Amino acid sequence: MAARTSSKTSESSDKVSVICRALRRAIIEQALEPGAKLPEDALGERFGVSRTIARHALGQLAAEGLVELRRNRIAVVATPSWQEARDAFDIRIELERLVVRQLAGKLTKAQIAELNAHVDAEDRARGGTDAVSIRLATEFHILLAHMTNSPILVRYVSEVAYRCCLTLSLYSRPHSTECAINEHRAIISALAKGDEAKVMDLMHHHLDSVANRALVAPTPQRGRDLLDILAPYADEVTSDRVVKLPKVARRG
Amino acid sequence: MAARTSSKTSESSDKVSVICRALRRAIIEQALEPGAKLPEDALGERFGVSRTIARHALGQLAAEGLVELRRNRIAVVATPSWQEARDAFDIRIELERLVVRQLAGKLTKAQIAELNAHVDAEDRARGGTDAVSIRLATEFHILLAHMTNSPILVRYVSEVAYRCCLTLSLYSRPHSTECAINEHRAIISALAKGDEAKVMDLMHHHLDSVANRALVAPTPQRGRDLLDILAPYADEVTSDRVVKLPKVARRG
DNA sequence: TGGCCCCAAACTGCATGCAATTGGAGCGCG
DNA sequence: CGCGCTCCAATTGCATGCAGTTTGGGGCCA
Known part of the structure; x- marks a missing residue:
């Protein structure tokens, strides 16, 4: 028996889906590098839609793990450890x-x-x-x-x-x-x-x-981002405003 | 060595996330059965937020496969085959x-x-x-x-x-x-x-x-929904308005 | 009675507007 | 020269409004 035939799981043709596909492709082709900023307005303008739609698209991509979304901050392409x-x-x-x-x-x-x-x-x-x-x-x-x-x-x-x-x-x-x-x-x-x-x-x-x-070598300290290295230490801190780092190596 | 310690993958406290968690729980506790309708206004009103937010939450749940979203139609709790x-x-x-x-x-x-x-x-x-x-x-x-x-x-x-x-x-x-x-x-x-x-x-x-x-038995015809059974036949039809079924067993 | 059509209500798709938060440039001070 | 402070432009969080689509029910005709 042949593997099961046909299906229509293709993403619908919402404006949201269009943007998602475009961004996904840009990300995997490395046109957008990890850490790249993705402001809602800019996306909206670029794709000719409102911020609402761009925002929704970012939400979807975040659910897929391609984008990192932090409250009140510009979305960025994910930077996996x-x-x-x-x-x-x-x-x-x-x-x-x-x-x-x-x-x-x-x-x-x-x-x-x-x-x-x-x-x-x-x-x-x-x-x-x-x-x-x-x-x-x-x-x-x-x-x-x-x-x-x-x-x-x-x-x-x-x-x-x-x-x-x-x-x-x-x-x-x-x-x-x-x-x-x-x-x-x-x-x-x-x-x-x-x-x-x-x-x-x-x-x-x-x-x-x-x-x-x-994935070349674990290289203990080669983590791109100081914040990653300090993350485990920050876990101990109870304050919400964790630690005020001197400004170094801000990506972006 | 102990399994890696701690992390903060917890969902942020957006209104969106709150609604997601609530709905997720309602769904897995079967308070919301598969096929149950989820109109944006109703959700918004129930949770004291605007339709925009409810909509966004539905988008997230759809990405997780718990909700089915069809263009211009009321969202429903997913009904997996x-x-x-x-x-x-x-x-x-x-x-x-x-x-x-x-x-x-x-x-x-x-x-x-x-x-x-x-x-x-x-x-x-x-x-x-x-x-x-x-x-x-x-x-x-x-x-x-x-x-x-x-x-x-x-x-x-x-x-x-x-x-x-x-x-x-x-x-x-x-x-x-x-x-x-x-x-x-x-x-x-x-x-x-x-x-x-x-x-x-x-x-x-x-x-x-x-x-x-x-998953009791494959029971070929026990599929909940007539539409599922007919789906493979519908594949043959090229018209966009597939087949006009007599109104039977509409769930909802 | 049963089928069909049409229309109003319900609902979604999307844009826009306003308030709140952020971050970074500029400035003063040690 | 570096550090901290203030303030404003940039940006997000969210609600609301309008237009287009779907739903479903009543009336009409067979």
């Missing part, structure tokens, strides 16, 4: 193992062709920018998730994959995408053969190696 | 295995005490309503997730657990909570002993049995 990045990859591994487990041996010829076509596109994009390569690689995984036709799984895989994308811009060394592409091909092939155990293993190691290539 | 319910449980199993894997052997005495205290509370609540038992059982799992101190994991486990709660009100037979409580105790004990493999297995079977007790 190194630990959060690692956690995201751990979760992603489990979710995507689930994806390929459900898919193994159940793909139609058309679906396999679609996957191959996508990887071909990744191949052709090797000359282009890193950002595009990363986006395409991510979309491969999301495409897989879609084929399970489980809306929930699609949502979670997408979200966590986007978050991982985000961390790449923070902690990644310039990386070679070639092996990733080969690993994608291997996964397709194992899926087609229906070798469930093998494909789960392939996916596991694929993501693990991406994570290891990307 | 049987398949979606099953998918949610599958995801939940993987996520919670991850939780206990991270926690095995790393809990402080205080944390173990906290877990035991919670299960004691579950025990005491056995006399009360089903809704409360279900909520407490769910909160046990979320408490575990919190102890990983991974905000992402907390978010996903919470969300998926709430979704599972939601499905219980749809497909569950009146169930005995006793075995679940015992299973919770067994999990705590295995966590304390640090038996990683065992606790992962316990969690797996615990959730699997909850799912099997809850």
Whole structure:
């Protein structure tokens, strides 16, 4: 039996959704770097909508973890800590193992062709920018998730994959995408053969190696932000106005 | 080393967040059944805020999958299909295995005490309503997730657990909570002993049995809603105004 | 009785306006 | 030169208003 067919989980065409999609893409392509400010008016003006709508969109993206929203402060693109990045990859591994487990041996010829076509596109994009390569690689995984036709799984895989994308811009060394592409091909092939155990293993190691290539070393003090380092100490403080830091290394 | 300590992932105290929490709780306690209407004005009036805020809250809950939002229509509490319910449980199993894997052997005495205290509370609540038992059982799992101190994991486990709660009100037979409580105790004990493999297995079977007790039979036609049954047929129709059904069994 | 149409009420989609909060530039002082 | 203070522009939090869409019920006709 083929993996379940069709569905219309596509985001509706609200103005809100349009802005969300645009911002999501800008973020994962690193046009908007972590920490970048996202003022409501500016967004509204840029997209030709009112602040209300921009605000709502930011709320949605915050729910996805791509944007950080602090009361009375300008929204910024999320800056996950190194630990959060690692956690995201751990979760992603489990979710995507689930994806390929459900898919193994159940793909139609058309679906396999679609996957191959996508990887071909990744191949052709090797000359282009890193950002595009990363986006395409991510979309491969999301495409897989879609084929399970489980809306929930699609949502979670997408979200966590986007978050991982985000961390790449923070902690990644310039990386070679070639092996990733080969690993994608291997996964397709194992899926087609229906070798469930093998494909789960392939996916596991694929993501693990991406994570290891990307998240260079725990480097205890390499946290981008002084505030992160001090966070655990601040926990002890009961006052609401925690500690007045001298102004250093303000991002933005 | 103890599982990572503390964090402040608690939702901020916006009016929006307040409404979200209230609705979430009402939904998982089944005060609001799946399909229940949630008009913006009514919510706004009830909580003493404007429609704008109520609307924003609904947006957040929709992002969590607890509410269904269709353009120009009244928001309703989500009505997951049987398949979606099953998918949610599958995801939940993987996520919670991850939780206990991270926690095995790393809990402080205080944390173990906290877990035991919670299960004691579950025990005491056995006399009360089903809704409360279900909520407490769910909160046990979320408490575990919190102890990983991974905000992402907390978010996903919470969300998926709430979704599972939601499905219980749809497909569950009146169930005995006793075995679940015992299973919770067994999990705590295995966590304390640090038996990683065992606790992962316990969690797996615990959730699997909850799912099997809850999701009674695929019962092909027992779907609550005629529209769900007809959905695959509607896929063939190209017209936008799909099929004009005679008015039957309108929920609401 | 049963089906169809039309219209008013109900409701959502979105923009705008006002009050409250923030942060950072400018200024004075040690 | 650095530190702290004040004050104002920038920005958010939220309510309200208007226009467009959906709902559902009464009346009309068969």
